[in-house]
Amino acid sequence: MAGLELLTDQGYRLDGRKATELRKVQARMGVFAQADGSAYLEQGNTKALAVVYGPHEMRGSRSRALHDRAVINCQYSMATFSTAERKRRPHGDRKSTEMSLHLKQTFEAAVMTQLFPRSQIDIYVKILQSDGGNYSVCVNAATLAVIDAGIPMRDYVCACTVGFVDETPLADLCHAEEGGGVSSLALALLPRGGQIALVQMDARLHQDHLETLIEAAMTACKGVSKVLDGVVRQHLHEASVHSRE
Amino acid sequence: MAVDMRLPTVIKAMSLSVSAADRKDMVVPGDVITSDTGFMRGHGTYVDEDKLTASVAGEVQRVDKLICVRPLKTRFNGEVGDVVVGRITEVQQKRWKVETNSRLDSVLLLSSVNLPGGELRRRSAEDELTMREYLQEGDLISAEVQSVFSDGALSLHTRSLKYGKLGQGVLVQLSPSLIKRQKTHFHNLPCGASIILGNNGFVWLYPTPGQQEEEAGGFYTSLEPVSLSDREVISRLRNCLLALAAHKVLLYDTSVLYCYESSLQHQNQNRLHWPTWCLQGNGLVLHARSVQTLKVNR
Numbered sequence: 411m412a413g414l415e416l417l418t419d420q421g422y423r424l425d426g427r428k429a430t431e432l433r434k435v436q437a438r439m440g441v442f443a444q445a446d447g448s449a450y451l452e453q454g455n456t457k458a459l460a461v462v463y464g465p466h467e468m469r470g471s472r473s474r475a476l477h478d479r480a481v482i483n484c485q486y487s488m489a490t491f492s493t494a495e496r497k498r499r500p501h502g503d504r505k506s507t508e509m510s511l512h513l514k515q516t517f518e519a520a521v522m523t524q525l526f527p528r529s530q531i532d533i534y535v536k537i538l539q540s541d542g543g544n545y546s547v548c549v550n551a552a553t554l555a556v557i558d559a560g561i562p563m564r565d566y567v568c569a570c571t572v573g574f575v576d577e578t579p580l581a582d583l584c585h586a587e588e589g590g591g592v593s594s595l596a597l598a599l600l601p602r603g604g605q606i607a608l609v610q611m612d613a614r615l616h617q618d619h620l621e622t623l624i625e626a627a628m629t630a631c632k633g634v635s636k637v638l639d640g641v642v643r644q645h646l647h648e649a650s651v652h653s654r655e
Numbered sequence: 656m657a658v659d660m661r662l663p664t665v666i667k668a669m670s671l672s673v674s675a676a677d678r679k680d681m682v683v684p685g686d687v688i689t690s691d692t693g694f695m696r697g698h699g700t701y702v703d704e705d706k707l708t709a710s711v712a713g714e715v716q717r718v719d720k721l722i723c724v725r726p727l728k729t730r731f732n733g734e735v736g737d738v739v740v741g742r743i744t745e746v747q748q749k750r751w752k753v754e755t756n757s758r759l760d761s762v763l764l765l766s767s768v769n770l771p772g773g774e775l776r777r778r779s780a781e782d783e784l785t786m787r788e789y790l791q792e793g794d795l796i797s798a799e800v801q802s803v804f805s806d807g808a809l810s811l812h813t814r815s816l817k818y819g820k821l822g823q824g825v826l827v828q829l830s831p832s833l834i835k836r837q838k839t840h841f842h843n844l845p846c847g848a849s850i851i852l853g854n855n856g857f858v859w860l861y862p863t864p865g866q867q868e869e870e871a872g873g874f875y876t877s878l879e880p881v882s883l884s885d886r887e888v889i890s891r892l893r894n895c896l897l898a899l900a901a902h903k904v905l906l907y908d909t910s911v912l913y914c915y916e917s918s919l920q921h922q923n924q925n926r927l928h929w930p931t932w933c934l935q936g937n938g939l940v941l942h943a944r945s946v947q948t949l950k951v952n953r
Contacts, residue, residue, distance in 0.1 A: 446730070465730065467744075467752075467760040522701065522710060527806045529758050557684060560726030562699065562710035565685035602685045603703075639683060642712050646681045649727050649903065650714065 416575045416590055424586050425454075432570070432582045432630060435637045437551070439558040439645045447559025451551035454584060455541035460551035462559040464531035480526035484513040486548060488537040509545060512608060516549055516569070516598045519607040522562040531561060542585035543571040545596045545610070550634060557642055566638055567607055569598040570630040574619055579626035581633075597627035601635035604628065682709040682724055689722070697723025698732075731757040731831040731855035733809040737800045738840040740826070740853035741811070743790050749783055751790055753798070755855045756831065759808040763790075767801060767812035769819070795821040797851055797859065817841060821851075822876030824861030825893050829900045831856040835907040842908040846915055848888045852906060858896055860889045891918060 414424060421428055433454030442448040447462035468475040475481065486509040487501035500506075517533060533555070535548040549569035556563060573580045573592035580587065588594055593613035599606055606628075615623065682688060688700065688707045696702055699711045700722060709715070711726040733739065733755070741753035744760055751763040765778050765786060790796065797818050798811035813819050831854065840852045843863050851859040862885040864877070895914040899906060 440728075446728070465758045467754075526758055557712045558728065560711055560713070560729035562701070563684045564701070564703075564708075564710065566683075600685075642683050643681065646683070646712055646727065650679065650681070 414586065414590060416587055416592065417578060417580065423580060425584060427582075429578045430581050430626065430629070432633050433584070435550075435634065437554055437638065437641045439554050439641065440649065445559075447555045447557070447561070449551050449554030449558055451547060451554060453543060453547045453550065453582070455539060456537070456543055456547045456584075457539040458535055458537050458544075458547045458551040460533065460535045460548065460555035462531065462533050462552070462555040462561070464559070465526040465529040465561065468528065468530045475528045475530070478527050479523040480521075480529045480531050482514055482517050482521060482523065482531050482533065484510045484517065484533045484535070484552075486510045486513055486535050486537075488540060488544075492537045492540040509548070512545060512610060513548060513552065516567055516608045517552065517556070519605075520553075520563045520565065520567045520600060521556065522564065525562060540585065542583050542588045543596075545569060546571045546582075546598075546634075549598050550638060554638060554641065558645075565600040565602050565605075566635050567598055568601055568631040568635040568638060569596060569608075570627055570634055571596045572623055572627040572630060574615060574623055577619075579623050581626055581630035595623055595627060597624065597631060599628055599631040599635075601632050680715040681713070682715055683712045684710050688715060688724075693720065695721045697721050699724030699726060728830055728832065731755060732807075733757055733761070733800045733803060733855070735800055735802060737854040738797065738851070739800060739809075739811065739855045740795065740797050740821070740851055740857035740859050741855070743792050743794045743796065746787055746790070746792065749778075749786075751786070753796065753811060755809065755811075755853075756828070756857065757807075757809060757855060759806065761800075761809040761811050762804075763796070763798060763811045763813070767810070767814060769814055769816075790820060795826060795859070797821055797853070820876055821859055821861065823878070823881055824859055825889055827858040827860065827893055827896045829856045829858060829896065829906070833900055833903065833906050834858075835905045837907055844892070844908065844912060844915075846888055846892070846912070847885060848892055850892070850908070850911065852908070858906070860892050860896075862886075862889065891915060894918070 417423055417429065435453050437449060437451040439449045441450050442461060445461045445463055449460050451458050465480050485501065486506050488497055490497045490500050513533065513535065521531065533552050535552055537544055546569035549567055553567045570581060571583045571594055573583045573587055573594040575592055583592065583594055593615040595609065595611040597606060598608040686709045688709055690706050692705055694707060696707055699709060699713060700707055701710050707722060709724045711724050713724050713726040716723050716725055739755045741755040741761060743751050744754045745752035749765045752760045753763050755761045765782065796813060798813045799818060800809050801812040802810045804810060834852050834854055834856060843849045847863065849861050849863045862881050892911065892915055895911060895918055899910065899914055904910060
């Protein structure tokens with residue numbers, strides 16, 4: 411039985427994309443009125459909702475407050491209906507905790523936390539439909555939500571998951587590609603300066619290919635940043651029209 | 656019992672004509688504002704290799720040599736003299752912690768409140784133990800910002816008869832950027848209710864008090880029943896505020912009043928939803944979008 415061809419001879423992938431093509435990105439900011447910042451982002455079939463509260467006074471244990479910076483508290487969870495099989499434990503399991511830590515690391519690199527001593531910023535991301543590239547979609551959605559909340563950041567944080575098949579890097583993997591034995595690497599980037607906030611890889615890859623893969627990931631992230639930029643500018647234009655009276 | 660149902664509809668953005676002169680300088684985080692080193696950096700900017708870069712998404716404001724970026728939405732940044740409406744979250748030793756929609760909870764010191772009876776004396780240990788009788792967790796107060804601590808927390812005071820604990824009324828929580836700065840934030844509206852427009856975005860609507868209680872000093876809260884007509888006025892005002900906030904209109908006593916007056920055309924059974932209004936007055940033209948299946952009387 412022939413297996414799924416992740417990359418045909420003509421250069422097409424399972425969903426008809428070329429190797430360096432990203433999925434369609436659609437996003438909207440300010441979807442919740444009650445939160446400080448919120449955003450909804452779809453990248454192909456993966457849908458994520460990000461909500462940001464803060465900066466506000468530390469809730470819970472005061473001892474965890476940092477005297478010179480804000481604490482960023484991230485929570486990643488997946489809706490029970492987000493995967494093909496109903497998820498038994500949407501949050502609190504090891505994968506979610508690990509993702510939450512990755513998100514925290516990523517945003518600590520970008521958010522200017524030293525402006526808010528002793529306060530706390532909460533970032534909650536929920537995956538509503540999971541079709542690969544979960545971490546990247548979360549980071550992109552959370553970036554929009556943080557911008558919506560008016561929290562100062564050095565730059566956008568854009569992320570993309572890339573894989574390596576047949577000596578070709580594939581950008582923005584979907585679920586079938588991720589599960590198909592592809593070595594996947596997730597990268598979060600601050601596009602303007604080209605600074606990498608986080609790189610994560612669980613698979614095995616020959617070290618000669620690493621540089622090509624990272625280059626491909628950075629190019630893909632810069633592509634995502636252009637789309638996010640358009641979304642933010644559109645939102646600014648719409649939302650600011652009336653506040654001058 | 657009659658049930659109200661609304662089908663979800665797309666609320667189209669109002670297309671107000673923006674003249675070319677009003678075109679604002681919009682920036683996003685990471686945008687370079689200028690490479691000229693002669694400018695001072697204000698809020699919302701940072702310096703990256705001698706280039707002044709924006710750190711929030713908003714419009715650039717230039718005042719002489721100072722450049723700052725004002726984001727669309729932000730937590731309340733208090734300044735000395737601002738009137739705020741806040742909720743007590745904690746009772747600590749010699750002070751209360753007040754939540755005012757800012758980055759850190761504000762502080763109300765025991766020495767900054769008026770004692771009942773308007774006495775002026777040193778606060779004793781007795782006063783410290785009876786703090787909870789005056790203000791408890793969950794109480795609403797109106798206060799003024801006395802000073803700002805170095806980490807950004809506000810210090811409030813209620814040392815005036817017009818500030819103090821709030822009694823019966825309705826609280827509306829909005830964004831601080833929608834409240835216009837004025838000389839006074841306490842208004843007795845001619846429609847029969849009173850309003851406190853807190854700078855932190857919290858707006859308090861309450862029935863106009865009958866006679867002024869001189870010895871009150873914000874300590875005494877009236878628990879007498881409020882008449883139905885007053886309650887209707889307050890509900891209508893609340894819906895006006897929510898409608899104006901949804902369309903990002905600057906809030907001050909006149910704009911709220913115009914909105915209220917034009918909403919009087921719509922009498923309805925239970926509650927005002929999002930009526931279509933067209934207000935005209937002093938060059939102020941507001942359009943609000945209506946939702947399907949309203950029980951608005953024709």
